[in-house]
Amino acid sequence: MKSAYDTTLAEEEISIVEVDRGTPMGELLRRYWQPACTSDELGELPHKVRIMCEDLVLFRNGAGEVGCLDLHCSHRGTSLEYGRIEENGIRCCYHGWMYDTQGKCIDMPCETNAFREKMDVWQPAYPVMEFGGLVFLYMGPPEEQPLFPMFDILDTYGRDDVVLKGLKLWDxxxxxxxxxxxxxQHVENALDPWHLIVLHEMISGDQFESVLTQGGWPEIGFSETDLGMRYDLAKELPNGNMLERHSEAILPNIVLVANIHQKGAEPIWREKATEVIWCVPVDNETVYGICICAWPASENGAPVEGWKPGTDTISDIRPGQLRERSYEDKQRKPDDMEAQEGQRAVPVHASETLGQVDAGISAYRRKLRDATADVRDGRDPPNIFRDPETNRMIKTSCWNTVTAPEA
Ligand code: FES
Ligand SMILES: [Fe+2]
Structure with a gap:
């Protein structure tokens, strides 16, 4: 027996899970545009968000401009989530200080203009941009702000076959x-093809109506991509066709998942992922998923009705995937929630026993550590794009390919 009474677990040299400001990973994640909410969540009322342990308020002023400010008013700290949105900014409910989208205090109704001008109050703020139906924040050092990376999936320049839609993954x-x-934990799940077969098939029944285990196990490997890591899965299907499948993790916190409904009935060449999914830390113990989906467009440019994203399972085949289930049901048919949240709120890497299954995850963690070292040493980490001329059609590496036996 190995006694569970063990106080010798080694601390990881560098934590790659903690995201507070000033931590290595917190600083790395702050070098990238991170999505905070969908554009249509910014309506008449202020929208409070918590990202990487920071509490912020987002609002869209009367002119349609979006601001992102520190949640607590610079006067005496009242939360601006209770503020009132006006034409030029957001007004704190307590004593009426008003801030524009850049955070400049432009009104203090209980004070004189002379006082306001003398004080020159600025509520701390972050740069904001909207793209593809999402609202993105840049929370890093102002002089390091990169371009928004134009992944091929999202680059609609000169194309009218898709419209971009911002979706909250779990809503x-x-x-x-x-x-x-x-x-x-959530990022790593995309580099974990084995769990598709064990958790979603052997343990809990066929949660994806999957073709991955029919007639034997697939071959699985991992490879580096231009942007991160992916798994490489090959499976001879019962119909004789060959399915080649890849999912990709893009440094530091993006995942791409190829259509999980692909049954391999017909040959198909590089059916690419249609969603770019960000796994955004709320804090060290909570994450949310949010994506831009390249939704097929009909001839009049409207999104094709009835089409479903390739990662959507909740609406039909996995109703048991809803958050509220009985404890017994969760024990009998565990899903991603039970497996990943069950790894602890914050994983203890030092107590893990990694095997060949985890080769992709190990390599990805190494890349994350190297990227934190880049930031520490004053270099740009991977996937920072600064040249508008070349920030086009950035090649992603996630797709399904099906080939006929004779091919
Ligand atoms: S606390 Fe915001 S105006 Fe006083
Ligand atoms: Fe899963």
Whole structure:
């Protein structure tokens, strides 16, 4: 017996799970645009968010401009989530100080203009941009702000076959409802093809109506991509066709998942992922998933009705994937939520026993550590794009390919 009374667990040299400001991973994640909410969540009322342990308020002023400010008013700290949105800014409910989208205090109704001008109050703020139906924040050092990376999936320049839609992963559709755990657990799940077969098939029944285990186990490997890591899965299907499948994790916190409904009935060449999914830390123990989906467009440019994202399972085949289930049901048919949240709120890497299954995850963790070292040493980490000329059609590496036996 190995006694569980053991106080010698080694601390990881560098934590790659903690995201507070000033931590290595917190600083790395702050070098990238991170999605905070969908554009249509910014309506008449202020929208409070918590990202990487920071509490912020987002609002859209009367002119349609979006601001992101520290949640607590610079006067005496009242939460601006209770503020009133006006034409030029957001007004604190307590004594009426008003801030514009840049955070400049532009009104203090109880004070004189002379006082306001003398004080020159600025509520701390972050740069904001909207793209593809999402609202993105840049929370890093102002002089390091990169371009928004134009991944091929999202680059609609000169194309009219898709429209971009911002979706909250666990409200609108679900890859697996996982929320109450560290962000990295959720990223790593995309580099874990074995769990598709064990958790979603052998243990809990066929949760994806999957073709992956029919007639034997697939071959699985991992490879580096331009942007991170992916798994490489090959499976001879019962119909004789060959399915080649890849999912990709893009440094530091993006995952791409190829259409999980692909049954391999017909040959198909590189059916690419249609969603770019960000796994955004709320804090060290909570994560949310949010994506931009390249939704097929009809001839009049409107999104094709009835089409479903390739990662959507909640609406039909996995109703048991809803968050509220009985404890017994969760024990009998565990899903991603039970598996990932069950790894602890914050994983203890030092107590893990990694095997060949985890080769992709190990390599990805190494890349994350190297990226934190880049930031520490004053270099740009991977996947920072600064040249508008080349920030086009950035090649992602996640797809399904089906080939006929004779091919
Ligand atoms: S606390 Fe906000 S105006 Fe006084
Ligand atoms: Fe899963």
């Amino acid at each position: 609108d559709h679900s890859l697996g409802w996982v929320r109450d755990c560290n962000w990295l």
